[in-house]
Amino acid sequence: MSAVILPGAEPFLFRRGPVGCLLVHGFTAAPQEMVRLGAHLANHGCTALGVRLAGHGTNLDDLARTRWRDWLASAQDGLDLLRGLCDRVVLLGLSMGGLLSILLAEAEPPAGLVLMSTPTLVPPNRLRPLLRPASPVYRRIPKGPPDWFDPSAAAERVAYPAYPTRAMAEVADLIEIARAALPHVHAPALVIHSLNDDFVVPANAQTLMAELGSRDKRLLVVEGSNHLVTLDAQRQTVFDAALAFVRRTAGPAR
């Protein structure tokens, strides 16, 4: 028997200065999709911690067993650990990681909040009430075809090949729970979304901008990237914007 966590799916910690960045990955993914962003922030003096959410980066069946509560507790663990190193913390979440960051920010205001490709709208689907009862039989939902602008980014990606049906129902609930929390979030926020995101369409970012309680909130729209803006062709634009935002809201990194 070897390690439980898949090679490349391990959480990471780069210790630098007193400004801490918590990086939270998305549904069925792993810390790997945040590690380049984390390294960029660390290269510029920020301490960066990338959590692994429960059920992720191990085995697809583990994810089927977990609930949004478990994912939120994992993100909270990362924050609790990072607070051992840093006074000022910025939360950065991609997709479902953005939802978890919203809930963390509601409980304890961070210095800043970066929400990337984050859903706010549950796609209307009459099958949604069936997800839970159908999940013991119809256990997996296949993923769509790849839509990379930079196919080389796909090569290093660590993610499950399908969505567990049971956990999909959790994501739908989590979107609604996080959306309800938006008016109670007052931290400075940067919302990043790609025009070409066909998975979480850009209208989600409009709702996010409209309902966030923050007075200081900005929307960065990128073009030429799929849903995974931290990996695909516009990643450098995203990294630079995130770093500038961290510096502005949490102060100089060194």
Added chain:
Amino acid sequence: MSLILPRGEAFLYPGGPVGCLVVHGFTGAPAEMRWFGEQLASRGYSVLGVRLFAHATQLEDMRRARPQDWLASVEDGYHLLRGLSESIVVMGLSLGGILSLHTASRLPVAGVVAMSTPYVIKSPWLRRLRPLLPALSVVVPNMAKDAPDWRDPELARDHVEYAANPVRAAATLLDVHAEMLAGLPRIRVPVLMMASHGDDTAPPAHSRSIFERLTTTDKELLLVENSGHVITRDRERQRVAEAAAAFTRRVTGWPAGSKRKARR
């Protein structure tokens, strides 16, 4: 929204290039390792206390726990602590001791400290019922805990733990325990085992049995007298923490030189 119980949080104390990864027990919380962790941190070690999957939130979450979830929680702590340390000594209490030995049989560590670690899960009927536990847990989700065995009753008052033993997770405990025993011969690094005569759950005979099955050439067994199961918090906590620190120093060679100089 915060789901983690007050004082149930994971913790991290940055320090020098040697890391101590500390792991709490079944139905417990990082709180039972925090004082112990602080003692190691005060000697200059980097210390990370993990929160095991489904612990320190709500008892119902334990129904979903499987062996790989707890092992993954320890691995998470391992990889994060690697961000601060070149070498890691893994230390755990009870289930944490089981998971520490399990981890040491699979990942590179400098040493293991296993405290109040059970050799057999005490309840024989529980072991016999193992195949039925998943189904039984639907009807009987929780079992009452045995009376606590604190020697310092003051400590019981602020102890963070679930009030009952979840039946489905007990099956997980039995499984991970069996895997740990099977992995003992693969441990090649120094091991320190500690146990207390006052422990009703995993008395010294348990640690002795594990000790005998260890094939590593460098192993120590330290017994204390006047503590209950939670030796990291009970009467002899100072002695326990000092033994863990001395072991860490011996197996990692850090800090070199006099103890006095090493203190921050």
